[in-house]
Amino acid sequence: MEPTLRQIRYFIAAANAGQISRAAMDINISQSVITTAIKSLEEMVGTPLFERHAAGMALTYEGSLFLNHAVHIMESVDEAVRIPRRIKEDLSGTVNLAVSFTVIGYFLPKLMARFMRTFPNIKIHMTEANRTEIEEGLVTGGFDLAVMLTSNIINHEDLSQTTLIQSRRRLWVSSNHKFTKQAAVTLQDISTEPYIMLTVDEASNTTQRYWNKTPFKPNTVFRTSSVEAVRSMVANDMGVAILSDMVYRPWSLEGRRVDVIDVDETIPTMDVGVTWRTNATHSDVTKALIDFMHLSMGAE
Known part of the structure; x- marks a missing residue:
């Protein structure tokens, strides 16, 4: 090993x-x-x-x-x-890159800033879009690549992807919540609590899929597309939520603490990766971007 x-x-x-x-x-x-x-x-x-x-x-x-x-x-x-x-100092061109909302908010900016410093002659034209728009754009050639939640992809026939990270999902609770005394909780436990449902990047659809495998359901009291709204509401003891570690921060905007607890059931990870049209011919610049991301993330 x-x-x-x-x-x-x-x-x-x-x-x-x-x-x-x-x-x-x-x-x-x-x-x-x-x-x-x-x-x-x-x-x-x-x-x-x-x-x-x-x-x-x-x-x-x-x-x-x-x-x-x-x-x-x-x-x-x-x-x-x-x-x-250094080997190819004249490497230049443009990459039309689609990005999903969660990826551009919590994963990509630092990585892209490093890439642009490393390859100053490669121009990245980024477009924020939802999954349906990204998949359509990749198939029709409107986008060269996408950095998105690969775990959400529907069109597996026409698209290929490589995963960069797998971010596990855990329960978010306020620092004084009764669950903080437990090492882990079950979906049955969580079903008794008010639930704040995130909707951005089809998060609610993903949530519903793993809840549907149980006889329980979340007691959804509020739905929002804002991760920060979820964080603030959880921190203020207005409910709980299951979200990925990638978007977790321990403090809300008003300085209140959010804790995380393992869920004692199989919850799918949130996978982020690079996606392209199957059988597409990668240019030197798109190859450079894919390789850079793998090296930067320590991908094997």
């Missing part, structure tokens, strides 16, 4: 932050994912990489050695991302 780029990136974030919770906030990932990554790395190298203490964590001697190599690895990856520009 070998470490993945994601595990190395999470380790570096924890080393820099000195706390799992702060590292999770810095890179927008759940604390449990970082903890699991560090545990796996420690099992691989056969020694603790961190010393845990009340205020957080500090690198062991072996952890410091590992950090030096880990930073070198990530620098090498960044260098590899820039190789296409």
Whole structure:
């Protein structure tokens, strides 16, 4: 078993932050994912990489050695991302890129800013659209690529995709909610609570699909297309919601805390990836964008 780029990136974030919770906030990932990554790395190298203490964590001697190599690895990856520009300095063109609402709001901007710095002669023309519009645009040639929720795709015959991340869904509750005393909850438990239903990017359709596999249903008291509205209402104890870790932030706009709890049932992940028309011929610039995203996300 070998470490993945994601595990190395999470380790570096924890080393820099000195706390799992702060590292999770810095890179927008759940604390449990970082903890699991560090545990796996420690099992691989056969020694603790961190010393845990009340205020957080500090690198062991072996952890410091590992950090030096880990930073070198990530620098090498960044260098590899820039190789296409050096090899082909005249790489230029335009990519007509479709993006879905959740992707442009919570995933793509930082990644695209890095790509544009790396490939300054490639112009990205981005269009925000819903799934139906994106699928139609890819099939008809209006869009070259799309970064979207690949778990939502309907037209599997005409479209191909590669997944970049799989973001698990968990229950959002206020910091003083009774469920915070439980390690996990069931959909039956959740059905007794007022539920705030997110509708953007067909989130309500996805929600209904996994609820329909049970004899229970969510007690929906409000529907909204705004993730921030859900966050604020949950934080103010107006209801609960099941949403993905990708859009999770621990604080509402008014500074109230939102906690997350595992759901003790199989809840599908929210998958984000790159999509294109099946059998489409990729240009050098579209290849560069796809490769860059894979390298940047540590995709295997």
